[in-house]
Amino acid sequence: MKRFPPVGLCLVLSVLSAQGWAQSVVPLKGQTSQQTQADISECNNIAASQTASTSTPSGGRVKGAVAGAAAGATAAQVRGNQHDEIYDRVDSDRQQDYRQDRAKQTAAAGMVVGGSRQRQERRAQRNENAATTSTAYTSCLQGKGYQVNP
Incomplete structure (x- = not known):
């Protein structure tokens, strides 16, 4: 040999x-x-x-969209309550449309933010996994x- x-x-x-x-x-x-x-x-x-x-992080866009929609609808309601005399004169269907439009807009923004956070979490986890894997590999060979x- x-x-x-x-x-x-x-x-x-x-x-x-x-x-x-x-x-x-x-x-x-x-x-x-x-x-x-x-x-x-x-x-x-x-x-x-x-x-x-x-496990890898998932569902960031959906979570962001849900949080954004809830925040948008709540903000629209609060904004409407600040202007009671005008808001009360508006038809309830129009009030609902306004809240839904605000919810859609903030849901879209929330989806972008949620996707960005999810990508950051995945990158961090990949780096952590690489460090763990490298340490395990080195320790095994040293042993x-x-x-x-x-």
């Missing part, structure tokens, strides 16, 4: 590292290249399973007797 020189092995392992979590993996206990590859694969699987159960250099 042909053995790789240590520098060559590090280069091969850094290229073969499926997730790219580490730039180099150095065996410290004389592990063979086959054992090193098996350990890297196992640690990749362990690290991936660490974050596999995390198996490797030096992991970023």
Whole structure:
């Protein structure tokens, strides 16, 4: 069996590292290249399973639209109550139309805000998952007797 020189092995392992979590993996206990590859694969699987159960934020647009519609209808009612003498003379169907129009406008704005918040939450969660996965991967390899250099 042909053995790789240590520098060559590090280069091969850094290229073969499926997730790219580490730039180099150095065996410290004389592990063979086959054992090193098996350990890297196992640690990749362990690290991936660490974050596999995390749920992604969803429904941000709907939640934003609902909150916006409620706020718009309430604001329209409050605005109408501030001008009682004029608002009371307006037909109740027109009052309802006014409240619905305000609710639609603020629901649209709420949908945009909710979607933006949801995207921010997803980005933050992806960053958190990447950090957790990287830590799990590195810890696993270190526990198996490797030096992991970023």
